[in-house]
Amino acid sequence: MHNMSDIIEQYIKHLFEETNEDVVEIQRANIAQRFDCVPSQLNYVIKTRFTNEHGYEIESKRGGGGYIRITKIENKDATGYINHLLQLIGPSISQQQAYYIIDGLLDKGLINDREAKMIQAVIDRETLKMDVVARDIIRANILKRLLPVINYY
Numbered sequence: 001m002h003n004m005s006d007i008i009e010q011y012i013k014h015l016f017e018e019t020n021e022d023v024v025e026i027q028r029a030n031i032a033q034r035f036d037c038v039p040s041q042l043n044y045v046i047k048t049r050f051t052n053e054h055g056y057e058i059e060s061k062r063g064g065g066g067y068i069r070i071t072k073i074e075n076k077d078a079t080g081y082i083n084h085l086l087q088l089i090g091p092s093i094s095q096q097q098a099y100y101i102i103d104g105l106l107d108k109g110l111i112n113d114r115e116a117k118m119i120q121a122v123i124d125r126e127t128l129k130m131d132v133v134a135r136d137i138i139r140a141n142i143l144k145r146l147l148p149v150i151n152y153y
Contacts, residue, residue, distance in 0.1 A: 004037055008045045011035075012070065022072040046070070052088060053100035054107060055081060078110055082151040089143055092136035098123050098143060110150055119146065 002010070008031065015024045028039040035041075050056040050070050059069040073084060085101055093101075102119050105111045111119070121127060123142055128135040 004035060004041055005045050005049070008035060008037075008042060009049045012045070012050065016072065023069060025067050025069045027067050042068075048100075049103075051100050051104075053085065053097060054104040055084070078108070078151055081108060081110070082147050086144060086147055089140050091140060092133070093140040093143065094136060095123065095125050095139065098139055101143065105150065 011031075011034075012024060012026065015026070016022075028042055031042050032039045046058055046060075046068060050058060052073075055073045057071045057073060059071070061067055073081075081104075085104070088101070099120065102111070102116050106113070106116045123139045125135060128138055130138075
């Protein structure tokens with residue numbers, strides 16, 4: 001059985017498929033009511049599963065007529081998506097952000113489960129046992145070298 005976050009994520013992805021558009025607009029209250037959950041559960045799903053690293057941009061307006069607009073980033077091809085990720089990484093990257101990138105690669109079919117687990121093992125804080133600043137820099141460098149390999153092989 002899936003947890004509520006998985007169910008909400010699948011529902012939002014289904015909305016993209018159903019509308020065949022790159023933009024989906026939802027209202028927190030409606031989704032919370034539909035799935036009988038608190039709005040913060042939806043916020044959690046948006047913040048962890050529809051990130052820039054996953055290939056989405058989020059626009060949010062709170063209040064009575066508030067909405068969440070989720071836009072798929074216009075990188076239909078692997079090269080465009082990889083280039084987008086390379087721009088996101090910068091000089092350093094946290095483990096969590098790196099895991100979001102790996103999840104995005106997996107979602108787009110650019111890597112498989114085994115490859116995702118191998119990459120996670122290489123960039124994990126337990127593997128890179130050093131101070132946080134150096135670890136985040138090395139993690140970024142590893143991903144920057146790895147992404148072009150994923151793209152071309």
